[in-house]
Amino acid sequence: MNRGLLIVLSGPSGVGKGTVCAELRRRAPNLIYSVSATTRAPRSGEQDGVNYFFKTREQFQEMIAGDALLEYAEYVGNYYGTPRDFVEKTLAEGKDIILEIEVQGALKVKEKFPEGVFVFLLPPSLGELKQRIVGRGTETQDKIDHRLSVAVEEMNLLSRYDYAVVNDRIECACERIQAIITAEHCKRERFLHELIDELKGLETAQNGSER
Ligand SMILES: Nc1ncnc2c1ncn2[C@@H]1O[C@H](COP(=O)(O)OP(=O)(O)OP(=O)(O)O)[C@@H](O)[C@H]1O
Numbered sequence: 337m338n339r340g341l342l343i344v345l346s347g348p349s350g351v352g353k354g355t356v357c358a359e360l361r362r363r364a365p366n367l368i369y370s371v372s373a374t375t376r377a378p379r380s381g382e383q384d385g386v387n388y389f390f391k392t393r394e395q396f397q398e399m400i401a402g403d404a405l406l407e408y409a410e411y412v413g414n415y416y417g418t419p420r421d422f423v424e425k426t427l428a429e430g431k432d433i434i435l436e437i438e439v440q441g442a443l444k445v446k447e448k449f450p451e452g453v454f455v456f457l458l459p460p461s462l463g464e465l466k467q468r469i470v471g472r473g474t475e476t477q478d479k480i481d482h483r484l485s486v487a488v489e490e491m492n493l494l495s496r497y498d499y500a501v502v503n504d505r506i507e508c509a510c511e512r513i514q515a516i517i518t519a520e521h522c523k524r525e526r527f528l529h530e531l532i533d534e535l536k537g538l539e540t541a542q543n544g545s546e547r
């Protein structure tokens with residue numbers, strides 16, 4: 337059985353990662369979502385085990401010490417991390433999994449899983465990014481300013497990603513990401529590699545007989 341694809345979706349706060357991820361999962365129910373652990377307080381409507389595993393700092397530090405996280409990062413005053421076992425089990429079962437995480441963590445995942453598919457979601461403009469994060473209404477002005485200053489640093493790391501996708505319209509962004517996932521599956525198809533090897537063999541044999 338082929339291993340599943342590890343897809344990492346990053347991008348600045350407020351660009352629409354969560355929104356795009358939710359729409360991708362609606363379109364492709366087989367795509368598994370990695371629920372992160374965090375020390376951030378739940379927002380109104382967020383559920384433990386669904387949006388995040390909400391942890392105290394002590395519980396999170398125990399997860400770090402017990403090597404239970406594939407990666408973690410401190411972002412704007414809170415810890416965020418990806419539970420390791422669930423990702424490894426999902427990939428071993430041949431299922432695709434998507435991680436929606438910030439840039440420092442994504443680059444750590446890239447060191448461990450260079451075969452992953454790393455997608456950076458971009459806003460159509462910085463003005464629109466600001467409007468989205470303000471419009472969501474979940475953060476204080478202080479936190480918004482902090483998240484926007486981190487956003488600029490994050491966008492400087494865009495070149496470390498395999499793909500950049502603009503989230504202008506949610507449907508278009510999802511279609512672009514779905515096209516990337518389809519293409520990445522094709523690249524990994526064993527029969528294609530066998531066919532390419534066969535063609536190379538044929539070419540070598542032909543060149544040999546022409547000499
Ligand atoms: N393509 C879009 N057009 C207009 N608004 C959008 C679009 N995508 C997302 N939004 C809106 O932007 C806001 C931020 O989206 P979302 O919470 O998904 O961002 P995020 O990148 O997951 O943020 P964070 O990293 O802070 O969790 C939400 O109010 C969402 O409805």
Ligand SMILES: Nc1nc2c(ncn2[C@@H]2O[C@H](COP(=O)(O)O)[C@@H](O)[C@H]2O)c(=O)[nH]1
Nearest residue numbers: 372373408409411416417418436437438441
């Ligand atoms: N490195 C990680 N970053 C993560 C993880 N889960 C979420 N995130 C990112 O944190 C910021 C803030 O999230 P918010 O829910 O407080 O708005 C955002 O960029 C998320 O993508 C994780 O496991 N590791």
